Amino acid sequence: MITSSFDNPAFQSISENLKLIRDEIAEAAIKSGGSPDAVRLMAVTKTVSVEAINFAIQHCGIDLIGENKVQEFLSKKASLLLEDVEKHLIGHLQTNKVKKIFNEVDMIQSVDSLKLAGVISQEAAKAGIISNVLLEINIGNEDSKTGFDKVAFFESLAQIAELPNICVKGIMTIPPICENECELEKYFELMQGYYYDLAAKKYTNFDFEILSMGMSGDYKQAILHGSNLVRVGSAIFGARIYK
Numbered sequence: 001m002i003t004s005s006f007d008n009p010a011f012q013s014i015s016e017n018l019k020l021i022r023d024e025i026a027e028a029a030i031k032s033g034g035s036p037d038a039v040r041l042m043a044v045t046k047t048v049s050v051e052a053i054n055f056a057i058q059h060c061g062i063d064l065i066g067e068n069k070v071q072e073f074l075s076k077k078a079s080l081l082l083e084d085v086e087k088h089l090i091g092h093l094q095t096n097k098v099k100k101i102f103n104e105v106d107m108i109q110s111v112d113s114l115k116l117a118g119v120i121s122q123e124a125a126k127a128g129i130i131s132n133v134l135l136e137i138n139i140g141n142e143d144s145k146t147g148f149d150k151v152a153f154f155e156s157l158a159q160i161a162e163l164p165n166i167c168v169k170g171i172m173t174i175p176p177i178c179e180n181e182c183e184l185e186k187y188f189e190l191m192q193g194y195y196y197d198l199a200a201k202k203y204t205n206f207d208f209e210i211l212s213m214g215m216s217g218d219y220k221q222a223i224l225h226g227s228n229l230v231r232v233g234s235a236i237f238g239a240r241i242y243k
């Protein structure tokens with residue numbers, strides 16, 4: 001049992017940060033016309049220690065975590081208290097690593113090519129399961145970012161819709177770093193538009209319920225533009241230290 005962790009000042013701040021973030025999420029959710037619990041909070045745990053993650057799970061009610069890297073997640077997994085916790089992969093996934101991860105997480109949020117979607121469906125078929133995925137859109141068409149570019153995205157949709165062993169639960173994005181709020185809101189609005197358009201399509205393997213956008217610096221604005229899953233890392237755990 002972890003009993004002494006409340007005395008650890010670093011862990012104390014995790015608990016305080018989460019209180020504040022949850023209040024702000026609830027407030028933004030109400031402002032956007034929803035119920036205060038309409039938005040799910042994901043704790044993004046890349047570079048975070050297993051002790052800190054377990055504290056957030058055990059003592060702060062975190063029930064959804066996101067990791068970026070296959071190797072990092074798999075090496076931490078056995079030490080995490082994941083019984084009642086959903087795990088999502090949110091970082092770029094190479095097709096040759098699909099085998100290792102597709103059955104270890106509840107969702108892959110970072111499906112950024114037709115090829116990757118196809119490989120996930122193939123592996124899921126072999127395992128006799130349906131894999132839940134989100135399609136990641138590079139909404140600012142930035143060279144530095146992963147995600148479908150918008151043209152490739154719409155060209156790939158019909159083929160993605162034919163893949164039998166994935167279920168597309170929604171879309172995800174990381175918007176460009178913006179000079180001002182107006183510009184940022186434009187990207188969020190675009191995503192919200194796509195979300196409604198795609199949710200209305202009658203593809204059999206689409207079951208839209210998640211619009212995943214908003215991180216530490218912009219989750220409030222994202223919620224005001226329809227996000228119902230925010231991915232928050234540094235605002236919970238503090239600045240990341242990359243080794």
Ligand SMILES: *Cc1c(COP(=O)(O)O)cnc(C)c1O
Pocket residue numbers: 044046068090091174215216217231232233234235
């Ligand atoms: C790291 C990361 C986040 C969280 O970023 P913060 O700014 O620390 O909240 C969210 N989504 C993805 C895909 C990430 O890689």
